[in-house]
Amino acid sequence: MTEPTSDWRDIPKVELHLHLEGAAPPAFIRGLAAEKGMDLSAIFRPDGGYRYEGFEHFLQVYEAACQVLTGPEEFRRLTLAVLEESASQGVVYTEAFLSPEFCGGGDVGAWREYLAAIQDAAMQAERDFGITLRGCATIIRHLGPDKGRDTARCAVETAGDFLTGFGLAGAEMMGRPGDYAWSFDAAREAGLRLTAHAGEWGGPDMVADTIRDLKVERIGHGINAIRDLALVDDIAEKGIVLEVCPGSNVFLGAVPSWKDHPLPKLMARGVKCTVSTDDPPFFHTTMSNEYDMLEQVFDFGESEFRHLAETGLAGAFCDEATRERVRKRLA
Ligand code: HPA
Numbered sequence: 104m105t106e107p108t109s110d111w112r113d114i115p116k117v118e119l120h121l122h123l124e125g126a127a128p129p130a131f132i133r134g135l136a137a138e139k140g141m142d143l144s145a146i147f148r149p150d151g152g153y154r155y156e157g158f159e160h161f162l163q164v165y166e167a168a169c170q171v172l173t174g175p176e177e178f179r180r181l182t183l184a185v186l187e188e189s190a191s192q193g194v195v196y197t198e199a200f201l202s203p204e205f206c207g208g209g210d211v212g213a214w215r216e217y218l219a220a221i222q223d224a225a226m227q228a229e230r231d232f233g234i235t236l237r238g239c240a241t242i243i244r245h246l247g248p249d250k251g252r253d254t255a256r257c258a259v260e261t262a263g264d265f266l267t268g269f270g271l272a273g274a275e276m277m278g279r280p281g282d283y284a285w286s287f288d289a290a291r292e293a294g295l296r297l298t299a300h301a302g303e304w305g306g307p308d309m310v311a312d313t314i315r316d317l318k319v320e321r322i323g324h325g326i327n328a329i330r331d332l333a334l335v336d337d338i339a340e341k342g343i344v345l346e347v348c349p350g351s352n353v354f355l356g357a358v359p360s361w362k363d364h365p366l367p368k369l370m371a372r373g374v375k376c377t378v379s380t381d382d383p384p385f386f387h388t389t390m391s392n393e394y395d396m397l398e399q400v401f402d403f404g405e406s407e408f409r410h411l412a413e414t415g416l417a418g419a420f421c422d423e424a425t426r427e428r429v430r431k432r433l434a
């Protein structure tokens with residue numbers, strides 16, 4: 104296959120599934136490690152990229168990289184670096200998964216300071232790069248339901264114009280979605296909008312349980328729903344939005360290859376699908392690379408890309424004034 108050429112860099116894009124720490128450019132993490140005298144050489148390859156094999160190891164390397172993010176100032180710098188890169192890919196609106204566990208260990212007071220720094224960087228990026236960010240506080244599933252409740256308390260205390268979403272990420276096969284129902288109920292009552300990773304590694308049962316027990320409006324990935332067409336139809340009928348990350352799925356082996364990716368089938372069956380990068384430097388991708396690959400493999404073009412952006416904006420966890428403001432950027 105020929106190398107992607109970034110033809111689609113300038114078309115306006117909406118990205119709903121991006122892990123803030125996972126979007127950290129390796130050079131940014133290496134630079135912070137050097138500043139702090141920390142040795143993180145084990146997680147980098149000689150060419151400077153992140154070094155890991157498979158999903159479990161990815162999560163470990165991810166957490167090792169996060170060790171250099173020691174305070175609000177580091178997250179302010181990270182947010183600016185990530186948004187500058189996203190804006191350069193044509194992204195005009197993005198939502199990022201934020202982890203109160205990585206931002207003060209689940210302590211509400213500490214989290215407030217981290218979140219303020221992230222929001223401050225978001226305002227600067229909006230002025231400087233023309234990109235809008237909203238935050239989604241996210242449970243790290245493999246840390247268990249008790250830590251999940253700490254995350255929910257942090258989210259509930261800071262829900263507002265900027266922190267608009269609540270999510271569930273991490274090792275999908277640990278426990279069941281219902282273990283997190285208390286946290287999702289609390290977040291919903293605080294007015295937060297809900298999404299959860301499911302059906303990246305788990306089967307249709309994991310997607311169905313997530314919808315039933317956590318009452319989410321969106322699903323992170325959700326691609327394995329394709330194995331149960333009655334479930335696909337239910338997702339379509341309920342209007343649940345899938346945050347599909349094809350490059351991530353191919354790189355981590357959740358699907359065998361690009362041509363096997365179920366995105367076009369899900370769209371054809373009426374499911375609201377969006378496209379995101381997940382953890383772009385870890386998966387050697389960017390938003391324009393995703394678009395280029397979708398063009399090469401599935402013959403997507405301008406009308407599909409405009410549809411994806413509109414679906415993304417309609418499913419975005421922002422207030423209506425923000426949605427209208429961003430809509431003008433998609434024209
Ligand atoms: N999947 C699940 N959990 C994660 C990811 C991911 O891609 N990145 C960070 N946490």
Ligand code: ZN
Nearest residue numbers: 272300323381
């Ligand atoms: Zn993800």
